[in-house]
Amino acid sequence: MKPQAATGPERAREFGHDASSGGTLVVVSGADDWRLTNQVRYLSGVALHWRTWSPSRPADAGGDWDHDHCAFCWVHFGDHIFEDDPDTQVAGFSTDDSVHWIGQTCCEDFHAQFGWVVATPRA
Ligand SMILES: [Zn+2]
Numbered sequence: 001m002k003p004q005a006a007t008g009p010e011r012a013r014e015f016g017h018d019a020s021s022g023g024t025l026v027v028v029s030g031a032d033d034w035r036l037t038n039q040v041r042y043l044s045g046v047a048l049h050w051r052t053w054s055p056s057r058p059a060d061a062g063g064d065w066d067h068d069h070c071a072f073c074w075v076h077f078g079d080h081i082f083e084d085d086p087d088t089q090v091a092g093f094s095t096d097d098s099v100h101w102i103g104q105t106c107c108e109d110f111h112a113q114f115g116w117v118v119a120t121p122r123a
Contacts, residue, residue: 035073035109035110036072039071048095048118048120049095049118050118050122051092051093051094056098056099056100067082070092072103072110073105077090077092077101089103089104093116
């Protein structure tokens with residue numbers, strides 16, 4: 001007897017919510033990408049600016065904040081390439097307040113899904 005094909009997780013469905021009508025979740029195919037957690041709660045429709053990295057928070061008792069992570073894939077952002085991470089990003093897209101950072105690749109992959117407005121494109 002042949003094994004039955006596994007029944008996969010329920011397919012992501014496309015919902016045609018209008019982003020301007022109340023900020024409901026927009027679920028599109030590809031929503032099972034490992035990089036997606038709950039970023040829709042704080043990154044839907046935001047403006048993004050290409051910038052040289054700067055810390056997302058001020059120095060505190062622990063000293064200077066020396067790195068951030070891409071909000072999606074967690075790649076490092078820093079002011080130099082870290083010795084232990086040749087993939088460190090020294091520039092990327094950030095929100096108006098520079099709190100959230102998104103790498104070039106993730107910006108390309110998710111910008112349609114999140115409805116981002118690239119206010120400051122990469123030079
Ligand atoms: Zn990323």
